[in-house]
Amino acid sequence: MTFLIDPPLLIIFGYVSFIIGNALKHKTQLPISKALVIFSLCTIIFTSSSLYLNMGYVDFFWLPFVPAVASGKDLMINSGIFSFESTNTAGLIDALAFLQIAIYPIWIYLGVKLYRYRHTERI
Numbered sequence: 001m002t003f004l005i006d007p008p009l010l011i012i013f014g015y016v017s018f019i020i021g022n023a024l025k026h027k028t029q030l031p032i033s034k035a036l037v038i039f040s041l042c043t044i045i046f047t048s049s050s051l052y053l054n055m056g057y058v059d060f061f062w063l064p065f066v067p068a069v070a071s072g073k074d075l076m077i078n079s080g081i082f083s084f085e086s087t088n089t090a091g092l093i094d095a096l097a098f099l100q101i102a103i104y105p106i107w108i109y110l111g112v113k114l115y116r117y118r119h120t121e122r123i
Contacts, residue, residue, distance in 0.1 A: 015115045017040060021036060048076065052073050
């Protein structure tokens with residue numbers, strides 16, 4: 001996952017979580033949709049943060065892209081497409097990365113709103 005694909009991915013997860021929750025509504029009283037949204041959001045925040053901080057337990061995410069990227073942080077910043085500085089990132093780049101991860105809940109919320117907009121008759 002990279003900063004380029006995380007926002008659309010979160011929108012899709014918010015939307016699909018409510019599709020699944022709506023499909024299971026007649027089988028349980030549990031808020032499946034909300035649980036899936038929270039799980040998706042936490043998983044993406046954890047994975048993105050871990051990649052950006054170059055934690056060793058997420059190396060399997062970026063190792064397949066080794067010729068194009070040098071680390072998890074490089075994958076998050078450049079995606080193998082750009083050539084922004086990804087080793088000495090103190091300052092503005094780190095602040096922008098933090099901001100990007102901090103607004104992840106907004107993206108998943110937009111996916112939920114999109115579902116509710118398109119399926120108002122079924123809620």
